[in-house]
Amino acid sequence: MPNVVQFQNVTKRFGATTVIRDVNFTVDDRPGKGEFIAILGPSGCGKSTVLRLIAGLPPHHPASEGAVLVADKPVGPPGSDRSMVFQDYTSFDNRTVQDNVAFGLECRGVAAKERRERAREWIAKVGLDITRDAPKYPHELSGGMRQRVAIARTLILSPRIILMDEPFGALDPTTRLNMQELLVNLWREAQATVFFVTHSIEEAVYLGDRVYVFSSAPGTILREMQVPPPDRPPKEMQRERSFVDLVFEIRDLIEKLETSTKAGD
Ligand SMILES: Nc1ncnc2c1ncn2[C@@H]1O[C@H](COP(=O)(O)OP(=O)(O)OP(=O)(O)O)[C@@H](O)[C@H]1O
Ligand SMILES: [Mg+2]
Numbered sequence: 001m002p003n004v005v006q007f008q009n010v011t012k013r014f015g016a017t018t019v020i021r022d023v024n025f026t027v028d029d030r031p032g033k034g035e036f037i038a039i040l041g042p043s044g045c046g047k048s049t050v051l052r053l054i055a056g057l058p059p060h061h062p063a064s065e066g067a068v069l070v071a072d073k074p075v076g077p078p079g080s081d082r083s084m085v086f087q088d089y090t091s092f093d094n095r096t097v098q099d100n101v102a103f104g105l106e107c108r109g110v111a112a113k114e115r116r117e118r119a120r121e122w123i124a125k126v127g128l129d130i131t132r133d134a135p136k137y138p139h140e141l142s143g144g145m146r147q148r149v150a151i152a153r154t155l156i157l158s159p160r161i162i163l164m165d166e167p168f169g170a171l172d173p174t175t176r177l178n179m180q181e182l183l184v185n186l187w188r189e190a191q192a193t194v195f196f197v198t199h200s201i202e203e204a205v206y207l208g209d210r211v212y213v214f215s216s217a218p219g220t221i222l223r224e225m226q227v228p229p230p231d232r233p234p235k236e237m238q239r240e241r242s243f244v245d246l247v248f249e250i251r252d253l254i255e256k257l258e259t260s261t262k263a264g265d
Contacts, residue, residue, distance in 0.1 A: 001029040002072035004161065004193045005054055010066035011218075012049055014059070018218040020046035022066070025212065025221060027193055034193040036229075038204035040254070041214025047197045049219075051163040054195065055084050070161070080104070083159035085150050087166040091138045097123060097149055098134040104157045122152040127182060144175040151183065155190055162187075164196045168203065177234045180206055184230045201247050201254075206234045213254060222257050225250070 003026050010023045023046075027035055039047050052060035053068050056075045061068075068075045070082070091100045102119035110118075120130050126148040128134075138146055147167055154162060168176045180203060187194055198204050204211050205227050213223040227246060230237065237243050 001031070003028050003069065004035075004071065005195075006067075006069040006072070007050075007053075008067040008069070010053065010063045010068055012046070012053065012060060013064045019049050021218040021220050023050065023220055025224065032191060034187065034191045036187060036194045036196065036207055036209045038208030038211045039195060039197045039214065040199070040201060040204050040211060040250070041219055042216045042258070043199075045214045045217050046219030047214060048165055051084065051165050051195055051197060054161065055082050055163055057084075080108070080157055081159055082161040082163060083154040083157060084163040084165065085147075085154050085167045087169050091146060091149050091153070093138050095137070096134065097128065097136050097138075097141070100138070100149055101152045101156060103153060108157075118156060119152075122156045125155075125186065126152045128152075143170050144172075144179065147171065147179060148182075151186065155186055158190065158192075160192055162190075162192050162194045164194060166197050166199065169199065176203070177238075180230075180234045183207065201250050202238055205243065205246050205250065206230050206237055211250065213250070213257065216258060223253060 005025075005027045007023045007025050010020065011018060012020045027037060039050065041047050049060045053063055054070065054075065055061070056077045056079070061075065092103065095103065098116070098119050101122050102115040105115045105118060120134060123130055123134055128145060128148055133141070133145065138149070141149065150167065168179050171179060184207065196204075196207055207230060208227050209229055211225045211227055212221050213225070214220065215222045228242075
């Protein structure tokens, strides 16, 4: 079984600035069950850079040094095996919800009738109303609804790897918890590997099977932690003692790592 993603001593520089340094990790294949990797780290440490390297998106791709491997091969240009969901809502303004969700299928040359059926199926799966929401344009949607569209657009293509860059950062706390629960349910079905960047330790601990903690810039992985999988709704899990303890443990760890890396500079 090939590894899903592997970074071997990956360094990225823009001119004289090193943005990530010697990043190493391996995500191996778990047939029938993907892995959920949450990435935490201070602003500017290179989290988006790591996602864009996996996606093969310039100018972050290619790496300056080291190897980024997807399925054991050097990563190529963006392909439908890897899909990215950005923090800002990335739908086409001039397309309806239905046509936004169907966009990737259109690119693949799927016939109109099948496209329409599958798009409508996904609109319902992400909790939008087919009759009411499918004909709307992005400007007629709330932030939460737009992120539902973004998730539907991505998952309809069954990517092997899903890259999510602070997708819920702009949502209110209640909508955010609902979206976390929705994502967990859809992800189980999709069996994909997810890389999920967030600034919320609670969100990382809830969603992740593994959490990578990055150092401040130039980013490198300081700690890799296994955390319990999300087997209950976030509202329940986040109330539990063991969950709260883990969140504080990571918060302390980040503080300590930051002081020690600063002191070591
Ligand atoms: N196209 C670019 N050209 C030059 N420098 C860049 C480019 N893109 C990013 N950088 C630099 O790389 C560093 C890491 O950026 P990156 O966007 O990966 O950080 P981040 O961890 O995602 O931050 P945040 O949490 O604020 O989103 C930053 O110092 C940024 O200025
Ligand atoms: Mg970023």
